[in-house]
Amino acid sequence: MNRSHRIALLSEHASPAALLGGEDAGGQNVYVDELSRHLGRLGHAVDVFARRDRADTPEVIAWAPGVRIVNLEAGPPRPLPKDYIWPLMPAFRDAFLDFMARDGHSGGAGYDLLHGNFWMSGWVATELRLALGIPAVQIFHALGKTKRRHQGPADTSPPGRVWVELRTVDEVERLIAQCPSERAELVGDYGAAPEKVALIPAGVNTDTFRPVAHAEARRRIGLDPDRPVIVYVGRILPRKDVRNVVRAVAYLVRCWEDAGRPGDAPLLLVVGGETAEPDPVATPEIGELRRLAADLGIAEHVYFTGQRPQGILRDYYGAGDVVVTTPWYEPFGLTPLEGMACGRPVIGAAVGGIAFTVADGETGFLVPPRDPEALAGRLRQLLARPDLRARMGRAARARVEREFTWATTAGRMAALYEEALASPAAGERRTAGEEQPATVAAPLGAFLQAAGVAPLADAAAYAEADS
Numbered sequence: 001m002n003r004s005h006r007i008a009l010l011s012e013h014a015s016p017a018a019l020l021g022g023e024d025a026g027g028q029n030v031y032v033d034e035l036s037r038h039l040g041r042l043g044h045a046v047d048v049f050a051r052r053d054r055a056d057t058p059e060v061i062a063w064a065p066g067v068r069i070v071n072l073e074a075g076p077p078r079p080l081p082k083d084y085i086w087p088l089m090p091a092f093r094d095a096f097l098d099f100m101a102r103d104g105h106s107g108g109a110g111y112d113l114l115h116g117n118f119w120m121s122g123w124v125a126t127e128l129r130l131a132l133g134i135p136a137v138q139i140f141h142a143l144g145k146t147k148r149r150h151q152g153p154a155d156t157s158p159p160g161r162v163w164v165e166l167r168t169v170d171e172v173e174r175l176i177a178q179c180p181s182e183r184a185e186l187v188g189d190y191g192a193a194p195e196k197v198a199l200i201p202a203g204v205n206t207d208t209f210r211p212v213a214h215a216e217a218r219r220r221i222g223l224d225p226d227r228p229v230i231v232y233v234g235r236i237l238p239r240k241d242v243r244n245v246v247r248a249v250a251y252l253v254r255c256w257e258d259a260g261r262p263g264d265a266p267l268l269l270v271v272g273g274e275t276a277e278p279d280p281v282a283t284p285e286i287g288e289l290r291r292l293a294a295d296l297g298i299a300e301h302v303y304f305t306g307q308r309p310q311g312i313l314r315d316y317y318g319a320g321d322v323v324v325t326t327p328w329y330e331p332f333g334l335t336p337l338e339g340m341a342c343g344r345p346v347i348g349a350a351v352g353g354i355a356f357t358v359a360d361g362e363t364g365f366l367v368p369p370r371d372p373e374a375l376a377g378r379l380r381q382l383l384a385r386p387d388l389r390a391r392m393g394r395a396a397r398a399r400v401e402r403e404f405t406w407a408t409t410a411g412r413m414a415a416l417y418e419e420a421l422a423s424p425a426a427g428e429r430r431t432a433g434e435e436q437p438a439t440v441a442a443p444l445g446a447f448l449q450a451a452g453v454a455p456l457a458d459a460a461a462y463a464e465a466d467s
């Protein structure tokens with residue numbers, strides 16, 4: 001990659017500046033942060049566009065060498081659940097164009113390429129691509145049809161999501177899949193042309209996430225050095241199915257009791273949530289998990305820490321003998337990679353990206369989702385075998401260094417950008433300097449009506465309904 005480009009990375013609800021680990025702040029925030037920094041290191045100029053969700057944030061933040069965060073005015077400047085911000089997307093698009101017109105940074109040159117994250121920014125990228133005559137690439141992070149399949153009526157996505165995804169798949173120059181199952185979904189469920197889809201997995205920061213000796217990690221977070229510890233790190237939502245892990249731990253506790261050693265039974269460490277202290281009001285799923293643990297008689301075997309910043313998470317992964325994550329589905333899943341980078345074996349559900357990142361039998365084990373007995377079986381096996389844990393932990397770290405670093409992800413992304421920039425479709429559509437098409441002038445075109453969404457005028461009321 002020897003040419004440098006100006007990239008607009010659109011990430012409407014997930015800013016790198018947001019706290020991590022909360023309900024709507026997770027993997028996408030980390031992704032946009034790390035990818036933009038590494039693209040910056042490769043010499044690209046990257047602006048990350050997010051919706052302003054605090055009144056006191058400046059419009060532009062110099063984030064890292066070559067990287068700025070631009071907070072665009074779209075709706076009330078306060079946090080909103082991401083499912084509520086779809087009607088604000090026309091305002092987000094218009095705020096982008098307004099910023100671009102005022103921004104002197106590029107000497108008025110604008111952007112070479114758009115990179116959309118998530119379906120809503122996919123809509124914005126598709127619109128801006130037409131308006132600016134530049135190519136767009138898209139990563140969805142999660143797909144509406146998959147979500148609907150797994151969550152059914154519990155899926156709170158606004159109507160029109162799949163419509164928007166289909167249109168984005170058709171129009172952008174390139175699509176990014178993070179794992180083979182996502183590529184299969186894009187091709188099978190959304191009719192994407194296979195040659196348009198690049199497989200580019202996310203990475204993990206191998207400095208932040210590095211092996212720490214058990215004893216040292218446990219001392220730092222105040223845990224008994226000898227007790228077996230199983231660790232879960234991540235958002236605490238029903239989809240992540242930490243309940244499955246609690247049920248598996250209940251099996252283990254019974255095994256230890258049967259063996260006459262109840263005092264030595266494993267501890268489940270649960271890291272994450274909306275707040276630094278575990279709070280069942282801010283994170284209702286913590287309340288559910290506590291109730292479940294109490295019902296199963298293992299309350300003292302489950303310890304919630306609350307949310308922790310990424311910079312110290314290696315102590316939490318490192319304190320564990322085994323890292324575990326068994327969601328019903330997982331579009332990619334950064335936490336298994338983080339556990340692997342910390343040199344710990346990971347037991348994960350054989351779904352989505354986890355089935356791709358965890359090498360079954362080599363860096364950990366894959367188990368079926370919603371199957372606490374199967375999980376308990378693998379946990380017992382690993383907890384009984386320090387040699388196997390050590391071997392798998394070393395293999396896990398090696399696999400991350402080989403396959404999943406951000407430098408590799410950014411290098412592949414830069415190559416994909418070159419492809420998109422060179423694609424004939426993009427060339428033909430170059431309209432720089434020409435009059436803007438009507439779709440941009442009319443914020444609420446036939447498109448929004450066709451997608452069956454609330455008109456923009458209702459957005460504030462729609463957003464208020466949540467408070």
Ligand code: UDP
Pocket residue numbers: 020021025026027028030233234235271272273306307308309310313332333334335336338
């Ligand atoms: N995370 C964090 N602090 C916490 C819990 C989670 O920083 O207390 C981070 C974690 O390190 C990971 C991200 O949140 O990078 C979760 O990403 P993942 O892809 O595993 O799941 P998602 O949140 O995207 O569903």
